[in-house]
Structure formats: structure tokens, C-alpha cells
Amino acid sequence: MTILLDQIIKDAKKLPLIPLVSSSEYHEKLSLMLRDVNEMMEDTPSINNLIGNNPLVVMRDNHKNHAQFMATVFTIGNYELLARTIPWVYRAYSGHKFTYDYITVHLYNWLKAIDTHINAENTKEIKTVYNWMIDKHDVMISLSQEKQIEPPPVKPDWMERKNNFLSALLDGDTKKCIEISNESIKTKNDIESFYLQIIQPVMYEIGMLWERGEISVAREHLASAIVSRILSTNGMRGFSIQKNKGKAVICASPNEFHEIGAWMISDVLEYEGWEVKYLGANMPKEDLIELLTDFKPHLLALSVTMPFNIIKTKEIIRDIKNNSNLSKIKVLIGGRAFNETTDLWHAAGADAFASDVQKMKAIVNSWL
Ligand code: B12
Secondary structure (H helix, E strand, O other), X not given: OOHHHHHHHHHHOXXXXXXXXXXXXXXXXXXXXXXXXXXXXXXXXXXXXXXOOOOHHHHHHHHHHHHHHHHHHHHHOOHHHHHHHHHHHHHHHHHOOOOHHHHHHHHHHHHHHHHHHOOHHHOHHHHHHHHHHHHOHHHHHHHHHOOOOOOOOOOHHHHXXXXXXXXXXXXXXXXXXXXXXXXXXXXXXXXXXXXXHHXXXXXHHHHHHXXXXXXXXXXXXXXXXXXXXXXXXXXXXXXXXXXXXOXXXXXXXXXXXXXXXXXXXXXXXXXXXXXXXEOOOOOXXXXXXXXXXXXXXXXXXXXXXXXXXXXXXXXXXXXXXOOOOOOOOEEEEEOHHHHOOOOHHHHHOOOEEOOOHHHHHHHHHHHO
């Protein structure tokens, strides 16, 4: 962590916690405030310049993510998450031609919407946080320009293969990617290294290229689609598997569209000897509970990439723990949302957290 980031995290941690009544009201009034903020932004005369001539729908989408993210920060009271995320916002938005001024105008409009919709006695702490973000504008610009966290380290003997895979992925060369995958996976024990040394670092690099505006959404989708095709073939390799370790359900939380990490976890558990049901992305709570009730797994592994999905994840875990038929299921969580912010995973109420497949194996084996 850099000195500046360390300072801003310390400063953020001095912000007041949001009383439950205020965070609940912020949550309740979210769509009203969002509607007003969108209208105020669209009525701003220089809006097209502010948003770098991006389509308005991209801006509205950003506002929705902002609203859900702030509701999460207020509900779980984690300001380290706030301080770590804002520099990413400045970097990613400016990488996509939004101006820095857009961010300030947007925050001032949130202050107006908060005053319009939230009872005056519940606004004090929320406005303190918004004013803090406005005050830190210049620091956040500097932080966003600092060197970014590198992707997870790749072992020297995998480096060339990883680079070749990345180039092939960016070229959309599915055949070459499948060749590299076949060269790398000869036995079921090779799958984990292929995932950790190639797929994960390559996808993180794809993310950074997108964040800096160096590749389009189409290129990122192309990469994700090829990786998904490769993961599908891994499930069909026909390596012998003994199902002697118990039953596991794996999915990504509601509104969570990142599923590659969860899929990797699922494959590794399956090859480790678990009887696995992998449910994919964006899993609705009620249907998950129904499946858990039928299948009666020993383990539920939930994946969360976007911090704004933590609240829904917390609700799932709460309902499982409060249900006498399900309360014995061990709940493991993981995903990018928890990887950087210390102890954030505790907010979701899970039994344990693992930052990657290797650590996940150690935890589930200790539960056997
Ligand atoms: C591909 C991708 C997408 C695809 C996903 C397709 C798919 N089929 O999964 C799509 C297009 C859907 C997408 C959408 C979005 N994305 Co995206 N996406 C990515 C990208 C490039 C790769 C994700 C990935 O596959 N990573 C590789 C896997 C293997 O890594 P992992 O998930 O961390 O998993 C490992 C561990 O975390 C752990 N783990 C994961 N899950 C679990 C679960 C358990 C139980 C355990 C124990 C461990 C564990 O083990 C895994 C293996 O070691 C990332 C970049 C990145 N750094 O990840 C951005 C990224 C995550 N996306 C980002 C953003 C902003 C978005 C959008 C908001 C964009 C938008 N404006 O629409 C939306 C959000 C959609 C939503 N509501 O979920 C940002 C998030 C930034 C932030 N501050 O939070 C990132 C980081 C890009 C960036 N650098 O800016 N995205």
C-alpha cells in the first residue's frame, strides 16, 4: 500500500458511522434520489463535455452503481472500502473519458437529492461523508494516478505461456487458447495451476486494460466468452473423480455477474472429491434456499466481486443461519470484493473467507 493511500484510509476511518435509521432511509429512498440525480445531471448544460460524450445510459448506470455502493458502505460501516474504491472510480471514469469535474458535480447533486428526500434529522452523517469525498477530490486524483496493484504474481516458468494466452485472448483466437489450455492440463492436478498461473492473472490484466480505457467492452466480453468455453471443456475432460468429501453448492451472489472465479472454485472442489452443484452467476436468494433445502449440502461457497452485492450476500447468509434445516451448512465466501479490504468479509456473516483456490482448499479440508 502507498503512503498516500494509507493516509486516506486512516482519514476515512475517522468518518462518523451512519445510524441505522439513516442508512435504512438512504436505502429506502435510493430510487427517488437516483431519479433526481439523473435528471439534474441531464439538465446540466455542459453534460456532454462532463461525461466525455459517452452515451447518457452509461452515466445512469454509473449513478446506479454509486447509489448501491454508498448504501453498502453506510450499512456495513466500512470506510476503508470507500477510501480504496474512490481512486478506482477516478481512474476508471477518466479512462473512459469522463472528466474529473463530472465526479464533483455528481456528488453535489447527491447532496441536493439527500436534502430533498431524507428527513433532515437523518442526513447529518451521510452529508459528512459526501462532503469528505468532495474535499478529497485532488487527493483522489493523485491516488488514481499512482501505480496500480499488480495482478497476482505469476511463476517465472508460466510467464511466457501466460503472455501468449493473453495475446491470443485479445486477438479472439479461441483455437490458440484451447491449445495452451490442453498443453497445460495433462492431469486433474494441473487444473489448479492453470487457473492460478494463467486464467486469473490474465483476467485481472484484461480488467486493468478495460479500466484504463485501453480495450473496449467488446474485447473484454470476447475474453470472458473464450475463458468460459475453456472452463466448460475442463469440466468434460473425463478425469476420474471420487466423490467422497461431501456435498457443496457454489454460486455467485444475486446481481453478481462475475462467475469465472466461482466456476474455478467449483472445478477445484469437484476434482478434490466434492459432489458439486455449480449454479453460476446472479443467484436469487429464494431459489438458492429452495435448492439448499432439497440438496442438503455440507458447504455453500458464495462469490462476490462487486462490493455493492455484499448486502444481498449478507441477507442470504442470515437466512441460512436462521433456518434450522440449513444452519449447519458451512458458508465460505470469496471474490474480489473482499480481497483488498481487511476483514470486510466479516460483514457478510460467513463462517470463513478465502482469497483464492489454494487457500479455499486448506479451509474446506480443515472442516472435513
Ligand atoms: C470479465 C469481467 C466482467 C464480465 C464477467 C463475465 C463472467 N462471465 O464472469 C462482465 C461483463 C459481466 C462484467 C461486468 C461488470 N464489471 Co467486471 N470484470 C471482469 C474482469 C475483467 C475479470 C473477472 C474475472 O473473471 N476474474 C478472474 C477470477 C478468477 O478472479 P476472481 O473473481 O478474483 O476469483 C479468484 C478469487 O477472488 C477467489 N474467489 C472468487 N470467488 C470465490 C468464492 C469463494 C467461495 C472463494 C473461497 C474464493 C473465491 O478465487 C478465485 C480464483 O483464485 C474483472 C477484472 C478483475 N480484476 O477481476 C472486471 C471487474 C471485476 N469488473 C468491474 C466492473 C466495474 C464491472 C461493471 C460494474 C462494469 C459495468 N459498468 O457494467 C459490471 C458489474 C456487473 C455486476 N453487477 O456484477 C471492475 C470492478 C471494480 C471495483 N472497484 O469493484 C473490475 C475489477 C474491472 C476493473 N479493473 O476496473 N465484468
